[in-house]
Amino acid sequence: MSRTLNPGTPRRRPALWAATALACLALQACSQSLPDRLGAPIEGYSHTSAAINYFMVNGNGGPNIGPYGGGGKQNCCVSLPRKWHPGLTVVVEWEKDPTPHAYGKWPERPFSDAWNKRMQEHESKNTRHRAVVEVAPYEELGVIDVHFLPCNQVAVSAVAVTPGNAGYPFNYPSRMEEPSVCPTL
Template sequence: MTRIALTIGLLLLALALAGCRSMERPKTLGAGARVVNTVVGTSIVHASFNGQGMGGGGGEECCVSLPEQWRPGMTATIEWVKDPSPELNPDGRRAPPWNPDGTTPPEWQRWMKEHEANYVRRKVTMAVPKYEKVSSLVLVFLPCDEVYPLIDSAEQGRVLGGLRGREDRYPEMIRRLGGRQTCSGGG
């Protein structure tokens, strides 16, 4: 084989290997996940991060899969369902009581169907904030239908650390994340 043919062959092999390497899936880690809703008077019914579902109750759940290392250009699609008026239907009616045996009466089921029709569904694709060390995934829901994914352990400490109380901590969280405290339309 001539030198030129050998050089071309090695170049082609190097390009093929580089192409395969760029197609490698990033290594991932399993991490706990939770929702923090800073919007008083609403609740997050369900949320997902890149298709990985999470409940909206606020407690940590197991598990979501996150890339081990942050990469420039990394994005995430976050979807959520928001209840804009927990416990009340748009007309101001509260849910009828359940039966004494714990079953739901037909009136409650009708009320719930009306209630769920008022849910608001949102979806956003956004840049994932840079992270150094994966701690867990905390989706922080802010006023104006904004959401912030906290992944980095130091960033979680900066945003969530040293907060007091329950309701009164939300304005400070919003401030630390640079969000708006209020918005038009009550988002």
């Protein structure tokens, strides 16, 4: 007895079904794997009377920060591991202006030759720093927060929690004074 297929009934092709099933499994496996590293935005906080004219984390720039200010302004990005591990460090480089409001009190007309000369003198007192900083432990990677502290100290977190909330690793006051003598490390 011969069997005829209805013209609207598709023929089954085992090889085609097997190939399709394997392709779906392969795609599903790819979509479930996550990268080991992710890009995280950078923001900073100055806890001192100095301005941070610029800073970088692993060579990637963060925003400038006024005295006793920061947060809310982010630049992109630094690659960090999805999962924190002991010994995780970043390199932070920055330029600090110890008297950021001085030029607002100068008698010279802004951008005149005399003003530009004084600005060059002012900028010559800016200091540049570099530190290898341990990243505070995190469960979930978030924004990279760089805290600039007295005595050119730096603290870095990358948690998915904003400062001031439970689970944030640091509790620095927004205003910290430079001691008369900084400790030597």
